[in-house]
Amino acid sequence: MTGRFDFSVTATSSKARRGVISTPRGQIRTPAFMPVGTAATVKAMMPDSVAATGADILLGNTYHLMLRPTAERIDRLGGLHRFMNWDKPILTDSGGFQVMSLADLRKLTEEGVTFRSHVDGSRHMLTPERSMEIQRLLGSDIVMCFDECPALPADRDRIAESMRLSMRWAARSREAFGDRPGHALFGIMQGGLERDLREESAEALKAIGFEGYAVGGLAVGEGQEAMFTCLDYAPDFLPADKPRYLMGVGKPDDIVGAVKRGIDMMDCVLPSRSGRTGQAFTRRGVVNIKNARHQDDPRPLDEHCTCPACTGYSRAYLHHVFRAKEIISSMLLTWHNLHYFQELMQDMRDAIEGDDFAGFEARFHAGRAEGDIEPL
Numbered sequence: 001m002t003g004r005f006d007f008s009v010t011a012t013s014s015k016a017r018r019g020v021i022s023t024p025r026g027q028i029r030t031p032a033f034m035p036v037g038t039a040a041t042v043k044a045m046m047p048d049s050v051a052a053t054g055a056d057i058l059l060g061n062t063y064h065l066m067l068r069p070t071a072e073r074i075d076r077l078g079g080l081h082r083f084m085n086w087d088k089p090i091l092t093d094s095g096g097f098q099v100m101s102l103a104d105l106r107k108l109t110e111e112g113v114t115f116r117s118h119v120d121g122s123r124h125m126l127t128p129e130r131s132m133e134i135q136r137l138l139g140s141d142i143v144m145c146f147d148e149c150p151a152l153p154a155d156r157d158r159i160a161e162s163m164r165l166s167m168r169w170a171a172r173s174r175e176a177f178g179d180r181p182g183h184a185l186f187g188i189m190q191g192g193l194e195r196d197l198r199e200e201s202a203e204a205l206k207a208i209g210f211e212g213y214a215v216g217g218l219a220v221g222e223g224q225e226a227m228f229t230c231l232d233y234a235p236d237f238l239p240a241d242k243p244r245y246l247m248g249v250g251k252p253d254d255i256v257g258a259v260k261r262g263i264d265m266m267d268c269v270l271p272s273r274s275g276r277t278g279q280a281f282t283r284r285g286v287v288n289i290k291n292a293r294h295q296d297d298p299r300p301l302d303e304h305c306t307c308p309a310c311t312g313y314s315r316a317y318l319h320h321v322f323r324a325k326e327i328i329s330s331m332l333l334t335w336h337n338l339h340y341f342q343e344l345m346q347d348m349r350d351a352i353e354g355d356d357f358a359g360f361e362a363r364f365h366a367g368r369a370e371g372d373i374e375p376l
Contacts, residue, residue, distance in 0.1 A: 005141075005184040005211055007243045013357035015235075015262040018349050021212075021243055023141050024182040025081070025089045028056040030243065031259045031348055033341045034091060034267040039064050040074075040084040043272050044330040045338070047086045053307070053335065054342030057089040057142075059267045062134050063098035066124070067117050071137035079139030091142035091267075093247070094131045094173075094188075097149045108148065110165070128172035140183070144214065145173040147188045152222040159192035166190045166216075167204040174208050184211035186245060189238065192217055193230050202237035213238040214245040215263070219254070228257050235262035252281060252344055256364055259348050260357060271341050275334030278322045280309075282340065283367045287315070289333065294319040307339035308332065 003024030011018040021028040035042045035050055038061040042050050050058065060080055065071060074083050080090055099106065099113050106115045112127030131146035147166035150158060170187050177185045187205035191197030205213060215234050218227045227249075235244050245265035246258050255266055271281065278290040282302040287294075289301075297315035305311075309318065309332035321329040351360035 003182050005182060007212070007241070009241070011353045011355070013352045013355045014260070016259050016348070016352050016357040017262060017264060018352040019243070019264060021089075023089045023184075025087065025141055026056065028089060028265075029345075029349060030264040031255075031345055031352075032056060032265050033255065033345050034059045034265065035271065035338055035341075036061075036267055036269045037084065037086075037090075038269070039068070040080060042334075042338075044276060044327075044334040045272070047084065049335060050086075050338065051088065053338040054346065055088075055338065057091060058086055060084075060090050060092045060138065060140065061098065062092050062095035062131060062138070062144075063126075065092075065138060066095065066126075066134050067119050067122075071134040075137040075139075079137075081139060089141040090139075092135045092138055092140040092144065094144040094146040095126050095134070096131070096147045097248075099126055100149055101151075110168070112146075113148075128169045129176040132173055132176035136177075136180070142184045142186060142212065143177060144186050145170045145188050145210075147190060147216060149190065149217050149220065150192070151220050152192060152217070152226075154192060156192075156194060156197075159190075159194060160197055163190040163192075163197055163201050167201060170205060171208050174210070186210055186212040186214050186243075188214040188216040188247070189234065190217045191234075193222060193226055195230075195233055198230065198234045199237050202234075206239060210242070212243040212245060212265075214247050216247050218246065219248040219250055224254060224257070227254070228261070231258060231261040231263065252341070253365075253368075255341075255344065256348070256361060260361060271337035272334045275332075275337045276330045278329070278333065279337075280318075280333055280340075281337050285368045289315065289318045289322050289329075291319075301336055302340070305336065305339065305343075307336045309336040 006022040009017050009019040019030045034057050035055050037058045077083050099115055114125045128146040135143040146169050148162045150162045187210040189201045191201045243264045246263045249266050250268050280287045280301045294315040300310040302310050351357045
């Protein structure tokens with residue numbers, strides 16, 4: 001693989017940025033939404049179908065892949081791109097969040113985290129060096145530093161201690177990553193909802209130097225208002241010439257609010273998870289296809305949508321196959337949701353290009369206010 005990793009901002013509208021990340025495996029248009037392929041697959045989707053929705057990049061999960069089928073096996077089989085038949089860029093998270101939230105019997109030390117697998121109870125240790133090794137074996141285009149992410153709310157001392165440990169781990173991650181032309185390592189800002197700790201974290205990361213920077217430690221229970229308050233200042237602490245990635249976000253209004261505040265990249269399991277549970281995102285809000293109100297409805301989910309679910313099937317059919325627990329229900333609703341999220345990103349890119357993000361945001365919220373929104 002030849003080429004280099006690069007990022008450029010091509011247009012702005014207030015704090016919102018349109019740009020492009022160039023990698024040897026292709027370009028990523030920003031702001032970008034990354035579908036989540038936790039176990040080397042986006043659930044209920046073929047790779048070509050994911051690409052057809054407009055996705056330029058996928059996210060893979062270090063924790064899950066290291067446990068099953070193992071990074072070493074994927075490496076022997078030609079790397080993650082070949083393994084899952086996806087030839088565009090892949091970002092892998094570091095495994096830190098999953099170790100903290102999923103693994104059993106965790107023990108945290110300066111060296112790293114020892115834990116028992118949720119799959120078979122086997123014992124493992126994940127360190128910054130091991131996380132970098134796993135992501136190298138996977139062949140990730142964008143690699144994330146190993147960090148600790150405490151759940152919120154947490155007291156200030158706990159947040160500060162965790163952030164400073166993550167900054168020491170960031171330096172070790174940078175050292176272990178080495179010189180890998182065409183690949184990128186992103187640092188992860190921590191600091192909870194404490195402005196001064198966020199700034200301290202950003203300064204530490206900039207001193208180390210990364211190809212991109214993530215805002216971590218949000219969307220972990222603090223609520224949208226608190227998240228947006230943090231995003232009002234946190235991205236500004238990071239270099240303007242590097243991509244900014246908000247991890248684990250989110251709902252459409254979360255995404256619009258994050259882009260408004262200068263975020264370039266996001267990921268979330270919500271589109272696929274919601275599709276499997278009968279929830280569809282539309283311009284007018286959320287449709288719960290399982291509700292009886294849809295059983296005789298000949299309309300599509302969204303008359304303006306061009307995805308296969310909307311152009312080929314009625315709400316009545318989608319209600320039927322969901323109730324009948326047919327696999328096609330998950331396939332069609334997931335495809336629709338991913339298509340909707342990618343169209344949302346393109347609409348924002350177009351609005352930024354025309355320096356009309358405020359107008360786009362007003363239209364976005366007005367459309368949802370007048371629609372048939374159902375509870376998630």
